[in-house]
Structure formats: C-alpha cells, structure tokens
Amino acid sequence: MGKSLNTSRQDFPILEQLVNDESLVYLDNAATTQKPQAVIDQIVDYYQHDNANVHRGVHTLAERATAQYEAARVKVQQFINAASSAEVVFTKGTTQSLNWIAGSFGPTVVQAGDEIVISYMEHHSNLVPWQQLAKKTGAKLRYIDLLPDGQLDLDVAKQVIGPRTKIVSLAHASNVLGVVNPVKTIAALVHAQGGYMVVDGAQAVPHMPVNVQALDADFYAFSGHKMLGPTGIGVLYGKQALLEQLSPVEYGGEMIDFVGLQESTFKELPWRLEGGTPNIAGAIGLGAAIDYLNQIGMTNIQAHEQALVAEALPALQAIDGLTIYGPQEASQRTGVIAFNLDNLHPHDLATALDMEGVAVRAGHHCAQPLMQWLNVAATARASFYLYNTSEDVQALVAAIQAAKEFFQNGTL
Numbered sequence: 001m002g003k004s005l006n007t008s009r010q011d012f013p014i015l016e017q018l019v020n021d022e023s024l025v026y027l028d029n030a031a032t033t034q035k036p037q038a039v040i041d042q043i044v045d046y047y048q049h050d051n052a053n054v055h056r057g058v059h060t061l062a063e064r065a066t067a068q069y070e071a072a073r074v075k076v077q078q079f080i081n082a083a084s085s086a087e088v089v090f091t092k093g094t095t096q097s098l099n100w101i102a103g104s105f106g107p108t109v110v111q112a113g114d115e116i117v118i119s120y121m122e123h124h125s126n127l128v129p130w131q132q133l134a135k136k137t138g139a140k141l142r143y144i145d146l147l148p149d150g151q152l153d154l155d156v157a158k159q160v161i162g163p164r165t166k167i168v169s170l171a172h173a174s175n176v177l178g179v180v181n182p183v184k185t186i187a188a189l190v191h192a193q194g195g196y197m198v199v200d201g202a203q204a205v206p207h208m209p210v211n212v213q214a215l216d217a218d219f220y221a222f223s224g225h226k227m228l229g230p231t232g233i234g235v236l237y238g239k240q241a242l243l244e245q246l247s248p249v250e251y252g253g254e255m256i257d258f259v260g261l262q263e264s265t266f267k268e269l270p271w272r273l274e275g276g277t278p279n280i281a282g283a284i285g286l287g288a289a290i291d292y293l294n295q296i297g298m299t300n301i302q303a304h305e306q307a308l309v310a311e312a313l314p315a316l317q318a319i320d321g322l323t324i325y326g327p328q329e330a331s332q333r334t335g336v337i338a339f340n341l342d343n344l345h346p347h348d349l350a351t352a353l354d355m356e357g358v359a360v361r362a363g364h365h366c367a368q369p370l371m372q373w374l375n376v377a378a379t380a381r382a383s384f385y386l387y388n389t390s391e392d393v394q395a396l397v398a399a400i401q402a403a404k405e406f407f408q409n410g411t412l
Helices: 005-011 037-050 060-080 094-109 128-137 154-160 183-192 280-296 298-317 346-355 368-374 390-409
Strands: 088-091 115-119 140-144 165-171 196-200 219-223 234-238 256-259 264-266 322-325 336-341 361-363 379-383
Touching: 005 280, 005 298, 037 060, 037 280, 060 088, 060 234, 060 280, 088 094, 094 128, 094 165, 094 196, 094 219, 094 234, 115 128, 128 140, 140 154, 154 183, 165 183, 183 196, 280 298, 298 322, 298 336, 298 390, 336 346, 336 390, 346 361, 346 379, 346 390
Parallel strands: 115 140, 115 165, 165 196, 196 219
Antiparallel strands: 088 234, 219 234, 256 264, 322 336, 336 379, 361 379
C-alpha cells in the first residue's frame, strides 16, 4: 500500500521540535535529509536482534545479517534499474565512489595527452579527484561552459568532447543551481568518441526516477544520507564489464578468495571491491529508506518538489534585492534554490533565518569554481524534500523579508 505525501511529515520525529522558539522548517536537504521512523527502527532492529558480521559466519545471526545486507543491494539494483546486483558496490558515499573511479579505473584508460571533461558546476568531490588524475597521468582537464542561466552549453560540450576525451564526469543535478543535466545526451557524445561517462548522482537519485541503463552511464555514484538513509553508506554503480577492470582499492578481509604466502586471489563482484567489515547497518538502513521512497513513488516526490519550487520562485523573485541563481522556471530545476540578498553576507542571512527556525545552508557549497563563475564568494541555499510543505515555503519567504527589514532598519 502506498504512502501519502500529505502525511509523510509525521513520520519524521526530528521535525517535531522548536528551534529558537520557532517550529523547525528544515530546508537543508541537499546537504543531508532527515530520517523517517521506519529507517531508524530498522537500524535499531538490526542491532537489537541480528547484529553479526556478514558473509563468513554460519550461525543464525550471521546468516540473518547477511540476508538483510544482500537484500539491500538488490533493493538498490532495482531502484536504479541496474542490470545485476553485482553492479552495485557499497561505499561510504558519493565522494568515495568517485575517488575510486578516478583512482582505480582512471589510470587504466587515461594517459598523457588524453583529456578528462567536467563542468563548472561540479561539486569538489567530482572535481578534485579528476584534477589529481590529470596531474598523475599528464592528461588535460577541460571544462564545459554554462549558459547564462546555469545550464550546460551543449554546443560547447560538442566541441570539448573529442577524440582525446577518455572520461566525462558530470553531476546529474547541481547542488547549487538545481539544474538537471542531459546525461543521456552527453553519454552518447562521449561514447561516440570511445570514452566513458561517469555521473555524480548525489542530487538526483533522492529526487527523481533514475534508470542507469536508460542513461547509459558507465559509472554512477550516490549517497544514502541524501535519500533518507543513514550517513556513511553510499553506492558505486558500474557496468559489470567495467567494474571487472577495477583493481580493489582496499585489500584484506571479506574481499579475498584464497590467500597464500606470496599470492592471493579475490572474490567475484561486487565483494572483491568491498574489503573489510562493511557498513552493515548503513546498508540495511539504506534498504529501508528505499522501501519508504518506493511507497511514495519517485515520480510523486519529483512532482511535489517542483510544486514547492513553483510556489517559492515567484515569491522569492518578488523580494527586492534578492538574486536567485540558476534557471528561473520551476520545470527546469530540482528543489534547490541558491540566492543572495544585497548587502548581506549569506552566512549572516542564514543565521537570521535560523533565528526564525528556518534551516538553510550558506557558503560555497563545495563548488568554488562555480562560485567564481557566478562571481560571488558564497550563496545561501534552501533545498526542499518530500516532507516540506507550502507552509515551509511561506516561512522561508517571511523569514527572508524579516531579515531584510532587520538589517536595513534594525526592526523586526
């Protein structure tokens, strides 16, 4: 039986609190999402009843823990439509997943004189690893420019992606601009040149239906904590033939088949890439989060967020002195809205909003090259999710107006 978005808020106990004597309005979902009681209960249940290491044990608790852990892998596979559960590797999160690709796969396909292509909107996790790979291999790191509204310039992309392009790595959705990038189109361009498509899906998987096979992504990375799951768990998806080419990043327990004095052999995918005791509770919690998301439906979640943004954008655009970055139409973006108020540092603005119980993020959002492109040092950012409401939108707008009045006139 499905779950209604109208009643979902009551499933999140953390939202039922006061912050600075005001009802909490949580709008920092691009950084991390809150957890429904069902996810919390599933994690507690594992520790209370099934806590054991996975895969090697033959006793009952170990078998139950292993079954739950591997069931979570299948849930991820089905959620993103991977061809096989062997294509789902558990990691700490998006950052580790991207680092593994850049550090393990990258050197096998990138040589001196080759090119790696990213864009100006990338999160540092999808930028710094490629900088390091370029330095180590002698490859050139190239950038796809953006249109004035922050969307990828596809004409430039067609020029930049060429015969020397070995890897293109892009965010599926921007954590600042709310832009959704045409991954399938870019993948076709890079594949036509014999290169590989890597996708940072941290801001996409929680907010819209994602089909990695339809996108034709070679690798796709995302994090559990941005989709109602616990911190410290993430996913690296890769086409099985490509994952087979990856050398394990960590050696030790769990990933071995046979160990001799001089040589060792490793397990098959995906376990050969998951050295050491994994984040068992994290994977089980992620599985519970996927169950919750499936009950609501990703199409419903996407529509809900777009409705909130459609309400928020005109109200924010009506505030004199407020600049909104990224597309100005709700249909062209996710539930992320970055903005600045004239003559007020975003940190001060975020602090003022917090005094009204409204939690937003302020800073460079781990996207300093994008800040340079926008010609700002930082922005404030509100980001919506499935448990946010029209009342939250109204609270955000009222809090910004109150902050503006206070800093201009010294009155609330």
